[in-house]
Amino acid sequence: MNSPSAVPQVFDRALQKRRLARAKARGAEDFLLLRVVEDMAARRDATLRPFPRVLDLGTPGPQAAAMLAQRPQGNIGERTILRAAPVPETADPRWQTVVVDEESLPFAAESFDLAISALALQWVNDLPGVLLQIRRALAPDGLFLACLMGGQTLQELRAVFAQAEEEITGGASPRVAPFADLRDMGALLQRAGFALPVTDIDTVTVRYADIFALMADLRAMGATNVLVHRLKKPLRRAALLRAAEIYAQQFCDPDGRIRATFEIVWLSGWAPHESQQKPLKPGSARMRLADALGKTE
Numbered sequence: 650m651n652s653p654s655a656v657p658q659v660f661d662r663a664l665q666k667r668r669l670a671r672a673k674a675r676g677a678e679d680f681l682l683l684r685v686v687e688d689m690a691a692r693r694d695a696t697l698r699p700f701p702r703v704l705d706l707g708t709p710g711p712q713a714a715a716m717l718a719q720r721p722q723g724n725i726g727e728r729t730i731l732r733a734a735p736v737p738e739t740a741d742p743r744w745q746t747v748v749v750d751e752e753s754l755p756f757a758a759e760s761f762d763l764a765i766s767a768l769a770l771q772w773v774n775d776l777p778g779v780l781l782q783i784r785r786a787l788a789p790d791g792l793f794l795a796c797l798m799g800g801q802t803l804q805e806l807r808a809v810f811a812q813a814e815e816e817i818t819g820g821a822s823p824r825v826a827p828f829a830d831l832r833d834m835g836a837l838l839q840r841a842g843f844a845l846p847v848t849d850i851d852t853v854t855v856r857y858a859d860i861f862a863l864m865a866d867l868r869a870m871g872a873t874n875v876l877v878h879r880l881k882k883p884l885r886r887a888a889l890l891r892a893a894e895i896y897a898q899q900f901c902d903p904d905g906r907i908r909a910t911f912e913i914v915w916l917s918g919w920a921p922h923e924s925q926q927k928p929l930k931p932g933s934a935r936m937r938l939a940d941a942l943g944k945t946e
Contacts, residue, residue, distance in 0.1 A: 660876065662752075664875045671871065689713060702763070704731050705717070765795060766797075803911070809892045855908075
């Protein structure tokens with residue numbers, strides 16, 4: 650794990666947590682979280698084995714923990730679910746909860762059989778280090794299952810802000826975060842020591858009356874701009890109004906509603922165990938490819 654000083658600080662994590670706490674205090678919007686938790690349930694159920702000790706890492710609400718509590722557990726005896734909450738405001742009395750910094754996990758090695766995380770890890774600065782800590786916290790043959798925002802998330806909003814600011818002020822400030830790229834995630838899982846890593850993408854399109862309704866939802870999710878190098882003053886009114894115009898011109902459906910893309914990157918991997926499938930060594934194949942295809946070389 651890298652030291653904090655060695656890791657590029659892309660996100661102002663303290664600010665992100667304050668905004669999440671404020672959103673929760675005001676009644677957070679959770680439609681996207683509910684959507685991914687439903688998908689997570691299907692992915693969890695595809696693994697036909699029990700997980701007695703479960704960690705819910707950073708999920709901005711109790712929805713994932715509630716989903717896991719409803720899954721069958723077989724004859725494993727008592728099951729424990731620990732919520733590692735990002736801020737105290739996301740705690741729920743139904744679950745054992747500790748407030749943690751996702752970049753500095755306090756858990757002993759091999760403490761959990763399953764670790765999940767929903768829509769949280771896109772805000773960490775040291776994702777390779779976090780993945781390594783999660784793998785260490787899993788017992789052998791333990792499963793990691795997570796989703797985070799992908800690089801095409803809010804691509805429309807990013808484009809219209811850049812165009813509007815360029816027109817009005819002559820230059821653009823970064824206003825939408827550079828989220829994770831799917832091509833990098835499998836390599837990061839392998840680098841952290843996960844076996845059998847799998848990554849895939851789900852794209853969710855949400856429609857809004859206008860850009861202002863979209864921005865209101867982002868505030869209610871605690872998901873507004875927390876880039877360290879963001880411009881520290883509000884977007885000029887003229888630029889905001891121009892962005893609304895561009896959005897309506899370029900990303901509008903026939904009924905007048907605009908589209909917003911949320912790209913969800915899914916990750917899964919296993920803590921290594923001797924019982925897991927392993928790739929064959931080079932040169933160990935017993936049949937030539939030409940033979941398998943019925944062709945003559």
